[in-house]
Every structure is written in structure tokens, then in C-alpha cells.
Amino acid sequence: MVRVRKHFLSKAIAAITVFSMMLFAVCACGTTTQNTASNSIKTRVNHGSVIIFTPSDGLNLSRKTPLSTWDTLVPEIIKSLKKQGFSENSITTKSSSSLYDQSQDIQDYVVSMITSLKTKNSSKNKNKKTSIRDVHSSVKKQLSNTTIVVAPWSNKNGNNNYGDYVTQPTTPKEQLKEEDLKSQEEAENRLTSSLDLAKKSGMHVVMLSRLTRDFKPDAFFKLSSAQSIGEIQAYTLVQKLALNQASKDNPKSVEVLLPCHNQKQNVHMHVGVNTHGNSDSDNSSYKLQEFDDEFARLAFAGIWKILKPYFTSGLMISPSGKLNKDSTENDWENAAFDADNSDSVKAELKSRLVIKNDNETTSTKHVDGIIALDDQVVMQVEKALEDLGYKGSSADINPSFTLPDIIGSFIGKRNLTKKKVPTPASNAKNNESQKSSAKNDYLNSSESNKENKNAEDSELKDSSNELLNDSKWPVITGYGAYKDALPNLVNGKQWMTSIENIQKISTDVAQECSSLNVNGKLSQLEDISIFVNNSGLEKNIPVITEPILAVSATNLKALLIDPGYVTLADAGL
Numbered sequence: 001m002v003r004v005r006k007h008f009l010s011k012a013i014a015a016i017t018v019f020s021m022m023l024f025a026v027c028a029c030g031t032t033t034q035n036t037a038s039n040s041i042k043t044r045v046n047h048g049s050v051i052i053f054t055p056s057d058g059l060n061l062s063r064k065t066p067l068s069t070w071d072t073l074v075p076e077i078i079k080s081l082k083k084q085g086f087s088e089n090s091i092t093t094k095s096s097s098s099l100y101d102q103s104q105d106i107q108d109y110v111v112s113m114i115t116s117l118k119t120k121n122s123s124k125n126k127n128k129k130t131s132i133r134d135v136h137s138s139v140k141k142q143l144s145n146t147t148i149v150v151a152p153w154s155n156k157n158g159n160n161n162y163g164d165y166v167t168q169p170t171t172p173k174e175q176l177k178e179e180d181l182k183s184q185e186e187a188e189n190r191l192t193s194s195l196d197l198a199k200k201s202g203m204h205v206v207m208l209s210r211l212t213r214d215f216k217p218d219a220f221f222k223l224s225s226a227q228s229i230g231e232i233q234a235y236t237l238v239q240k241l242a243l244n245q246a247s248k249d250n251p252k253s254v255e256v257l258l259p260c261h262n263q264k265q266n267v268h269m270h271v272g273v274n275t276h277g278n279s280d281s282d283n284s285s286y287k288l289q290e291f292d293d294e295f296a297r298l299a300f301a302g303i304w305k306i307l308k309p310y311f312t313s314g315l316m317i318s319p320s321g322k323l324n325k326d327s328t329e330n331d332w333e334n335a336a337f338d339a340d341n342s343d344s345v346k347a348e349l350k351s352r353l354v355i356k357n358d359n360e361t362t363s364t365k366h367v368d369g370i371i372a373l374d375d376q377v378v379m380q381v382e383k384a385l386e387d388l389g390y391k392g393s394s395a396d397i398n399p400s401f402t403l404p405d406i407i408g409s410f411i412g413k414r415n416l417t418k419k420k421v422p423t424p425a426s427n428a429k430n431n432e433s434q435k436s437s438a439k440n441d442y443l444n445s446s447e448s449n450k451e452n453k454n455a456e457d458s459e460l461k462d463s464s465n466e467l468l469n470d471s472k473w474p475v476i477t478g479y480g481a482y483k484d485a486l487p488n489l490v491n492g493k494q495w496m497t498s499i500e501n502i503q504k505i506s507t508d509v510a511q512e513c514s515s516l517n518v519n520g521k522l523s524q525l526e527d528i529s530i531f532v533n534n535s536g537l538e539k540n541i542p543v544i545t546e547p548i549l550a551v552s553a554t555n556l557k558a559l560l561i562d563p564g565y566v567t568l569a570d571a572g573l
Contacts, residue, residue: 346380
């Protein structure tokens with residue numbers, strides 16, 4: 001009987017144990033399910049909405065324009081916003097063909113959003129005692145997850161060589177007609193007041209490329225500027241020419257071409273010495289054009305910031321004498337020329353690089369590098385150099401060097417210019433003293449003739465080497481990544497072009513939109529510092545300056561072809 005009871009008790013304990021384990025498992029599963037659901041709720045963030053206002057590019061089928069267009073950037077921003085968690089329905093885009101239209105579009109959007117939410121909130125709370133202040137507070141809270149991204153329409157003064165993203169200098173009021181000036185000021189004021197209303201109502205505002213006066217956005221993205229375009233070309237040229245290996249005895253020869261547009265042809269004839277430099281051309285009289293191009297002036301400031309130390313130290317010279325060790329950034333007009341004439345580039349290079357010899361023949365000067373500023377000018381430079389007899393490619397110069405972020409190292413290579421051929425020593429030995437004096441005279445005469453001939457051959461080789469060196473193809477830099485320019489980038493006629501980092505810009509803009517909508521403040525971006533200036537138009541505004549990319553044959557595929565901005569066919573591959 002005792003055994004039966006013990007057996008029964010054992011079975012009961014075992015059953016209770018199994019039941020307890022099953023119950024624990026069920027509870028655990030329930031807890032896991034609840035935790036998963038809870039985590040899912042936590043990670044489901046409301047990113048709000050974004051509306052993007054940009055100038056319209058218009059229909060442009062030309063391949064002779066930069067890749068930096070709003071039509072290229074906006075789709076990339078949309079992709080990046082979706083990666084951040086924004087739904088497709090929460091993203092809106094709007095393009096406008098003028099500042100007048102754009103300011104009107106933004107005003108309509110802001111007023112419509114505020115009015116709609118106020119009406120909705122008032123209707124919802126009409127049976128409750130809700131004050132106007134409470135309605136405003138509710139509307140502001142709802143609008144706090146909305147960001148307006150606006151690239152204000154800007155006047156390019158008929159010059160599209162630098163694309164859409166560059167911050168254009170403000171057009172002086174005296175250059176505008178009274179009617180145009182009035183319309184522009186009206187549109188600018190409407191844009192400012194509309195964005196002010198948006199911020200006061202709780203929305204966030206991010207501006208691209210330029211600011212509008214008297215308005216402080218949450219963030220300003222400076223995508224590129226005249227200074228940065230000039231600076232990156234000078235910087236990469238200095239590296240390509242291996243200036244760290246140059247010397248005063250063997251300086252590098254560089255020409256800076258500053259294309260100016262929409263000039264008034266204000267030309268004066270001066271008689272006397274050409275104060276622009278020490279050119280070998282005829283100095284008895286020369287034409288001096290007075291230029292008025294703020295973009296060119298600012299671009300030269302960026303160029304001269306990099307090149308001035310090399311001119312000052314004697315490591316770099318200008319073959320034409322347009323620039324020298326005493327030049328300052330105020331001497332930008334010395335390097336400027338009117339670029340609106342189709343033959344102006346060729347005429348400019350001819351005046352700088354062609355020497356008129358005494359025997360009425362011409363020869364060319366040696367030039368190591370040419371900063372052409374934009375790819376349109378680069379293509380004209382290439383044609384002009386070919387016509388002047390220059391041969392080779394940029395790849396022949398310091399061939400070991402590629403752009404800093406590409407495979408390759410910046411190491412020294414032997415000078416590609418051949419050294420002077422030494423005069424061969426006489427191999428004749430007069431060891432036969434018993435020979436007749438007549439024979440000795442004959443031998444001496446023969447050896448003398450050989451030495452003279454060898455010396456003449458050496459001089460011819462030296463002259464030939466010098467001519468080859470003077471007609472060697474220079475390093476040429478530009479901007480814009482024009483599709484028509486890409487084949488010459490591949491074959492080395494053009495060393496580098498430059499363009500804004502479209503992928504990085506779109507990623508950063510999307511990240512800040514998400515941060516503003518979700519957290520109400522900006523977030524720290526990768527590799528980029530956010531500065532708040534203490535003066536000027538950007539005073540007390542967080543400024544995000546995006547770096548410009550340097551593109552050459554070595555990284556063309558990774559930067560432009562793989563992302564889909566250009567095709568292999570565009571690059572001539």
C-alpha cells in the first residue's frame with residue numbers, strides 16, 4: 001500500500017513539473033511576443049513630411065552643360081529620404097521657372113498648410129472650450145514634423161557654365177532694369193515673409209546654394225562656390241606637377257585662364273609698356289579690357305590662395321608674365337578674357353604662348369599647366385593647343401600621380417625632358433710615331449672633323465629636345481563634368497574636372513530633414529563640420545559646406561558611371 005502511494009506521489013510530482021515547465025514556456029513566448037511588438041512600436045518613427053522647392057532646369061538636350069542640375073539632385077534626395085524612413089506620400093517636389101513664381105508657390109503652400117490645420121483643429125474642438133492659443137499650439141506641434149527644402153531661384157546672368165548648385169554672386173542693382181529690379185525685390189520679400197511664417201508656425205526650413213535676405217533657416221547647405229571651384233583646380237594642379245620637387249632653377253610654368261561673360265566690351269588702347277607682365281609680345285601698344293565679372297574675381301581668389309606661395313618662392317612662373325611674385329588677388333583681371341567670343345580662347349592662348357622670332361617665324365612657349373576653370377573652356381583650350389602644335393597628354397606628366405582618393409602614390413619620377421647630349425671624346429690615339437707627318441696631319445684633320453660633326457649633332461639633338469619640351473602637352477583642369485568633355489578626360493587631354501558630390505549632398509540633406517522632423521534639431525554629419533558664422537549674410541546660421549569632387553580618368557567610373565550619372569558611351573568607353 002505504501003509502495004502504491006509512493007508511486008502515485010512520484011507521478012503527481014512529475015506531472016506538476018511538466019505542467020509548470022509548459023506554463024513557463026507559454027508565458028515566455030507571450031513575453032517575447034509582447035516585447036517584439038513593443039520594440040516594433042518603438043522603432044516605428046513618424047518622420048513627417050518634406051517638400052522640396054527648386055528652380056526648374058527647363059528642357060536642355062545639350063551635352064555641353066554641367067552634370068550639376070536640380071533634375072539630377074532632386075531624385076537622389078528623394079531616394080535618400082526614403083532610406084531615412086520617409087514614405088513616398090510624405091515627399092513632395094515643386095519646381096519654378098522664376099523667383100517670382102517660386103516665392104508665390106512657397107507662399108501658397110505655407111498658407112494652405114496652416115489654414116488647413118487650423119480649420120481641422122477648430123472643427124474638431126468646436127464642442128469643447130478651446131482657446132485660439134490652444135489651436136495655434138496644436139497646429140504648431142503638428143507642423144513641427146514638416147521640413148521645407150528650398151533652393152532659391154537665382155539669376156545666372158546668362159551663364160550656365162557652372163551648373164545649378166554653385167552660389168552665384170548677387171547681381172548688382174545697377175545692372176538690372178528698373179522694372180526687373182522691382183519685380184525681383186517683390187519676389188525676394190515674398191519669399192522671406194513666407195519662410196518666416198513657416199518657421200513661426202513650427203515648420204523647419206533648409207536652404208540650398210543661396211540664402212534669401214533677412215531670413216535665418218535651420219540650416220544652409222553651401223554646395224559649391226566660385227572660390228571652391230578655383231581652389232580645387234589649383235590644389236590638384238599643384239599636386240600633379242609635383243611642386244614639392246620643383247626648384248627655382250627649374251620652376252613650373254602655369255597659365256590661369258579666367259573666362260568672363262556678358263561683358264560690355266569696354267576696351268581701351270594703351271601705348272607704352274605692358275604693365276600686365278613681361279610677355280615677349282610686342283609691348284609698343286596693347287588692348288586693355290576692363291572686366292566686370294564677380295564670379296571670375298572670386299574664382300581667382302580661390303586659385304591665388306593656393307598658387308601665390310609658389311609664385312612668391314619662385315617655384316612657379318607664368319610664361320606670359322600675366323602673373324608674377326608681386327601679384328595679388330586684386331590682379332585677377334590680368335588673367336581674365338572675354339569668353340563669349342567663339343575664338344577668344346584660341347586668341348588668348350596665342351597671345352600668351354606664341355613667340356615671334358626675329359626671322360619672322362614663330363615658336364611656342366613651354367607650359368606645364370593650364371587652369372581653365374570650366375569644361376567648356378577646356379574643350380576650346382584643347383583645340384587651340386592642337387592647332388598651335390602641342391602634343392601628348394596630361395598622363396605624360398608625373399604619370400605615377402593620381403588623385404588623392406584613388407590608388408596610386410605621390411612619388412618622384414625622373415625628369416621626362418632629355419638632358420643635354422655630351423660631346424663625344426676623341427677615340428683616336430696617335431701611337432705610331434714612326435708614321436709620316438703627312439699621315440698624322442691627315443688623321444688629326446679627320447678626328448677634328450668628327451668632333452665638329454658630333455658637336456653639331458649634339459646641338460641639333462639639344463635643339464630638338466628643347467622644341468619637344470616646349471610643345472609638350474600641359475596639365476589642364478576644369479569643372480562641370482560635361483558629357484562632351486569626358487572622352488578627353490579618359491584619353492588624358494584633360495587632367496581633371498570637378499563637380500559637387502551629388503550622393504553625399506542628398507544623403508546629408510535627407511539626414512538633417514529627418515533629424516529636424518523627429519528631434520527638432522540638426523544632427524552631426526559624417527566628415528562634415530557645421531559652422532555658425534558670426535558675421536555677414538550667414539551670421540548665426542548653421543552652415544554645412546559640402547566638398548567638391550576632383551574627377552580624373554582613374555576615378556571616373558566610380559564617381560560618375562557607377563552611380564548612373566553618365567554612361568560608358570558618354571565617356572567614350
